[in-house]
Amino acid sequence: MPDLKDHGPQPYALNIEETTLDNPNFRSTLWTGTNLQLTVMTIPVGGDIGLEVHPDNDQFLRIEQGRGRVEMGPTEHEVTFTQPVEGDWGIFVPAGTWHNIINVGDVELKLYTLYGPPDHVHGTLHATQHDAEIDPNEH
Secondary structure (H helix, E strand, O other): OOOOOOOOOOOOOOOHHHHHHHOOOOEEEEEEOOOOEEEEEEEOOOOEOOOEOOOOOEEEEEEEEOEEEEEEEOEOOEOOEEEEEEOOOEEEEOOOOEEEEEEOOOOOEEEEEEEEOOOOOOOOEEOOHHHHHHOOOOO
């Protein structure tokens, strides 16, 4: 079982591929600093991250396993960018851009994401997407 506690803002190093692949949770926050945050995610087959926007956070996501479809646009109802993605792909989401990643493959979609500045409360862990949806600290 990987070490899924938030190690920030202390110096930290990890095998990010191994930790991402071993993460059983929808979202595990592994490092929260002043200007950057790392989370790892597992999206079940047929699931998604959920359409969301981060008004003040740029975001980078890297797919480690699986196949997905990324959708982005300027508003919740206007998707202007759609791209198939799979293992070893990187995704850049500008602040203020609505986005979602849907697992369209036949295995769990495993990814990690970096937010600048941090988006989640230090130590956030959501075992399921439902846990994330009902968390009062999430937007």
